[in-house]
Amino acid sequence: MAVAAEYEWSTRFQEENDRNEELSAHGKFFTCSYLLDMETKKILIRTHSGKIDTINVDPGPLDHYQFAIRASADTWRKFAMPTPPPMYHGIWAASFQGDMKLEGDLLVLMQNLRCLTAQLEILRVVGAPV
Template sequence: MTVAAKQWTTEFKEINDSNEELNAHGKFFTCSYLLDMETTKVLIQTHAGKIVNVTMDPGPLEHYQFAIRASADTWRKFSQPTPPPMYHGIWAASFQRDMKLEGDLLVLMQNLRCLTTQLELLRVVGVPV
């Protein structure tokens, strides 16, 4: 892992674990998911709202329950402090036909509130692409 990637994972974990909303509502936010950013993949594992592990560019045998896939350009727009129209959430970005939701979408929906909060933290730390 590069120094920049290691720094990003540390910052993302710290901002997530200190987030008041995730601390209040994350009791059952336990899942693992993949953010596919075209040139970089990030596997995020959470337990009770806290990030247990962040793996950059996981191998093919790494397990995750669902994946959110989009181009690096879409992730860069999504992570801006004020995203452009149609990049402000996963549903809007999926309507652009660039973002795809795959895997066990029931788990995604069961954790949607906390997942949305967690993804919005990308607007503070940015994305590693």
């Protein structure tokens, strides 16, 4: 993905997040940092009170995150479809499907699950950057 396309994707993702009514209503305590590992692309997202602070589309090995969601590029493309195929509609289903893995501080993931789910569903609007 070219730098301009990465910037456009991250801008669209942040704009959709910031106008998401569910995140506005429930995101007061949605503050965390997490990594989306899409096999060929890694994205570090930092949120604060339901809003995105930063999106790093090229994190380095020392960039900190609390948890990671890792899957193949193919799984992320299916997950990001407007209507995903069966077993790609959520992180739990995709984990049971086979190659999506949840790593790190899963307590933080679970404490923020409702908002994280709403945020990941934004991929169905803006697409996956892989």
